[in-house]
Amino acid sequence: xxxxxxxxxPLSVPEGAIVSLNCTYSNSxxxxxxxxxxxxxxxxxxxxxxxxxxxxEDGRFTAQVDKSSKYISLFIxxxxxxxxxxxxxxxxxxxNQFYFGTGTSLTVIP
Amino acid sequence: DGGITQSPxxxxxxxxxxxxxxxxxxxxxxxxxxxxxxxxQGLRLIYYSQIVNDFQKGDIAEGYSVSRxxxxxxPLTVTSAQKNPTAFYLCxxxxxxxxxxxxxxxxxxxxxL
Numbered sequence: 624x625x626x627x628x629x630x631x632x633p634l635s636v637p638e639g640a641i642v643s644l645n646c647t648y649s650n651s652x653x654x655x656x657x658x659x660x661x662x663x664x665x666x667x668x669x670x671x672x673x674x675x676x677x678x679x680e681d682g683r684f685t686a687q688v689d690k691s692s693k694y695i696s697l698f699i700x701x702x703x704x705x706x707x708x709x710x711x712x713x714x715x716x717x718x719n720q721f722y723f724g725t726g727t728s729l730t731v732i733p
Numbered sequence: 734d735g736g737i738t739q740s741p742x743x744x745x746x747x748x749x750x751x752x753x754x755x756x757x758x759x760x761x762x763x764x765x766x767x768x769x770x771x772x773x774q775g776l777r778l779i780y781y782s783q784i785v786n787d788f789q790k791g792d793i794a795e796g797y798s799v800s801r802x803x804x805x806x807x808p809l810t811v812t813s814a815q816k817n818p819t820a821f822y823l824c825x826x827x828x829x830x831x832x833x834x835x836x837x838x839x840x841x842x843x844x845x846l
Contacts, residue, residue, distance in 0.1 A: 666823055
């Protein structure tokens with residue numbers, strides 16, 4: 624079993640839709656949770672960072688962490704064509720390593 | 734501007750050749766990492782370094798080597814022992830001992846001639 628599981632998609636939505644991206648994990652020691660956006664042939668860009676459980680909102684983006692279910696989500700409201708990218712979830716237990724999902728490919732259709 | 738730079742953007746390797754990928758950061762981060770990204774496989778950790786002059790192997794270190802002589806720099810050498818080096822290589826860094834998040838460079842795409 625992988626440490627982090629993420630549905631690879633691809634996910635295709637019309638412009639303006641609400642997008643929900645999810646990851647599950649197995650290690651209950653994870654405390655830091657991140658979402659990255661990666662455009663084709665570019666490095667991942669940190670989008671959201673959350674410590675422990677709860678919600679965090681930044682503009683059109685909301686990150687949720689449910690540690691009891693070992694489940695994290697990223698919601699994108701009013702999705703735009705510029706949101707088309709691969710979204711990676713990542714997490715850390717404050718140890719030496721970070722653990723990544725395989726990424727979900729999102730296309731927002733104008 | 735603070736950030737992580739990687740060079741070159743594209744690199745071509747001939748059979749039996751060693752090549753070195755550069756990674757520099759001016760974020761004053763203690764820890765630095767190298768990942769390999771292949772389609773459908775996500776990010777795989779090659780090496781990481783918590784402090785200068787110290788580094789540890791990641792999940793796929795075979796065929797790679799690193800050095801950490803300066804806090805700002807963490808070059809990766811892809812040796813001839815790495816039989817399948819074609820991939821997108823990403824350098825990252827994180828700060829402090831808690832290392833709560835990582836920041837990535839723009840990546841280097843390595844191709845074999």
